[in-house]
Amino acid sequence: MNPLIFTTILMTVLLGTMIVMMSSHWLMIWIGFEMNLLAIIPILMKKYNPRTMEASTKYFLTQATASMLLMMAIIINLMHSGQWTITKVFNPTASIIMTSALAMKLGLTPFHFWVPEVTQGISLTSGLILLTWQKLAPMSILYQISPSINLNILLTMAVLSILVGGWGGLNQTQLRKIMAYSSIAHMGWMTAVLAYNPTLTMLNMLIYIMMTLTMFMLFIHSSSTTTLSLSHTWNKTPLTTTLILITLLSMGGLPPLSGFMPKWMIIQELTKNNSIILPTLMAIMALLNLYFYMRLTYSTSLTMFPSTNNMKMKWQFETKRITFLPPLIVMSSLLLPLTPMLSILD
Amino acid sequence: MMTYIVFILSVIFVVSFVGFSSKPSPIYGGLVLIVSGGVGCGIIMNFGGSFLGLMVFLIYLGGMLVVFGYTTAMATEQYPEVWVSNTTVMGVFLLGLLMEVMLVLYVLKSEEVGVVFKFSGVGDWAIYDIGDSGVFSEEIMGVAALYSYGAWVVIVTGWSLFVGVLVILEVTRGD
Numbered sequence: 069m070n071p072l073i074f075t076t077i078l079m080t081v082l083l084g085t086m087i088v089m090m091s092s093h094w095l096m097i098w099i100g101f102e103m104n105l106l107a108i109i110p111i112l113m114k115k116y117n118p119r120t121m122e123a124s125t126k127y128f129l130t131q132a133t134a135s136m137l138l139m140m141a142i143i144i145n146l147m148h149s150g151q152w153t154i155t156k157v158f159n160p161t162a163s164i165i166m167t168s169a170l171a172m173k174l175g176l177t178p179f180h181f182w183v184p185e186v187t188q189g190i191s192l193t194s195g196l197i198l199l200t201w202q203k204l205a206p207m208s209i210l211y212q213i214s215p216s217i218n219l220n221i222l223l224t225m226a227v228l229s230i231l232v233g234g235w236g237g238l239n240q241t242q243l244r245k246i247m248a249y250s251s252i253a254h255m256g257w258m259t260a261v262l263a264y265n266p267t268l269t270m271l272n273m274l275i276y277i278m279m280t281l282t283m284f285m286l287f288i289h290s291s292s293t294t295t296l297s298l299s300h301t302w303n304k305t306p307l308t309t310t311l312i313l314i315t316l317l318s319m320g321g322l323p324p325l326s327g328f329m330p331k332w333m334i335i336q337e338l339t340k341n342n343s344i345i346l347p348t349l350m351a352i353m354a355l356l357n358l359y360f361y362m363r364l365t366y367s368t369s370l371t372m373f374p375s376t377n378n379m380k381m382k383w384q385f386e387t388k389r390i391t392f393l394p395p396l397i398v399m400s401s402l403l404l405p406l407t408p409m410l411s412i413l414d
Numbered sequence: 415m416m417t418y419i420v421f422i423l424s425v426i427f428v429v430s431f432v433g434f435s436s437k438p439s440p441i442y443g444g445l446v447l448i449v450s451g452g453v454g455c456g457i458i459m460n461f462g463g464s465f466l467g468l469m470v471f472l473i474y475l476g477g478m479l480v481v482f483g484y485t486t487a488m489a490t491e492q493y494p495e496v497w498v499s500n501t502t503v504m505g506v507f508l509l510g511l512l513m514e515v516m517l518v519l520y521v522l523k524s525e526e527v528g529v530v531f532k533f534s535g536v537g538d539w540a541i542y543d544i545g546d547s548g549v550f551s552e553e554i555m556g557v558a559a560l561y562s563y564g565a566w567v568v569i570v571t572g573w574s575l576f577v578g579v580l581v582i583l584e585v586t587r588g589d
């Protein structure tokens with residue numbers, strides 16, 4: 069793609085999300101979502117093969133339906149409250165429709181079916197933008213309407229998402245689908261605590277974005293999209309095997325790493341509100357996630373995976389230079405001792 | 415009948431939307447798009463917006479739809495699909511018609527039935543009064559406000575249209 073056009077379209081994706089996050093008028097928010105959707109389609113379709121076109125079409129259809137539902141909720145809200153400003157949505161019908169629309173945009177269950185298929189059909193860099201940047205805009209709207217969301221629907225969707233994200237990722241060997249199911253599960257964790265303490269949703273979003281960025285960049289660095297090709301990294305750059313180990317365990321939520329911080333805070337916040345069964349279930353279902361991360365680390369870092377003999381002596385080509393990878397790796401694994409700094413978020 | 419003219423026009427509006435959403439060939443889609451554009455213009459005019467209605471006719475129907483019609487005529491196939499030629503298309507059209515009929519009955523009989531939200535009679539669709547102060551027209555003031563207080567909206571929508579063209583060209587360019 070022409071570099072000037074590519075830059076313009078990428079800046080429009082950024083502008084769309086910025087408009088969504090900074091507007092006070094519902095119509096501008098809808099315009100921001102549409103601008104974001106329109107501009108990300110050619111980015112998803114950077115390579116012109118039928119897989120990317122199918123993935124972009126699926127993404128466009130689901131997100132356009134979600135925007136239509138959002139517009140309907142906005143109009144019902146206008147009908148009953150007579151104003152267009154972003155506050156909590158007073159009418160329960162509008163609130164439910166808006167929650168469903170934003171859940172479709174995020175990829176929460178039962179609207180999660182597009183996430184693995186779209187993520188698998190596009191390149192690694194586009195998948196990175198899809199799973200991190202595109203989650204910011206709907207989450208910011210959920211944050212702003214959080215006092216009025218129906219708790220039953222939200223918690224049902226959250227728990228089902230964690231379950232589907234864990235269970236669905238168990239049978240996968242393609243790395244992009246694994247990241248997609250991991251995204252579904254993390255979105256479930258984020259929305260579970262939304263009604264209790266929305267600050268923790270933002271914390272979880274921040275740490276999730278850092279960890280997903282790190283994982284995708286490590287995949288891009290070793291140009292691997294399947295578990296099999298990831299298991300050859302011991303031969304290409306042995307250092308990245310250790311980094312993949314640390315980052316994957318951090319994504320699974322293991323204690324001394326920073327991925328534990330959001331899960332710990334969320335469970336604490338939920339138990340403070342006298343729900344004990346729910347965080348127990350959520351923590352148990354996060355084990356499913358941990359299982360397939362550990363399977364990846366087993367084949368990548370902990371064992372020398374069986375391969376043919378000429379795979380064991382790879383020619384070292386020029387290494388790709390990945391921006392910001394060292395700081396990202398540090399941030400996605402060592403942030404746990406900074407947990408007391410959370411008090412500044414209030 | 416004139417008090418219910420907006421309601422009648424809105425029903426025709428929805429039916430023509432169903433007509434092109436059931437995906438016949440684009441030529442026939444353009445045909446019902448003309449009807450829906452004209453009817454939409456009628457709805458806006460009944461609320462006192464003569465300027466905006468004329469803009470729909472001139473710019474939307476007379477500009478964009480004409481270009482659409484010419485490009486579709488260039489790309490059309492030998493036997494374009496009508497609504498009755500394909501079972502799927504006819505099924506979707508009839509389903510949409512049925513849903514609209516149910517909705518109309520629900521609106522008209524809103525005293526007895528209430529599903530998710532109640533319509534208060536025909537409500538806003540009945541015109542008793544235009545609603546402006548009589549000194550200046552409301553909708554011309556709205557257009558003027560768009561370019562003064564609403565400058566940010568103009569910038570955003572203008573940029574979206576520009577990027578829309580870029581995106582479409584990029585997507586259809588191929589390799």
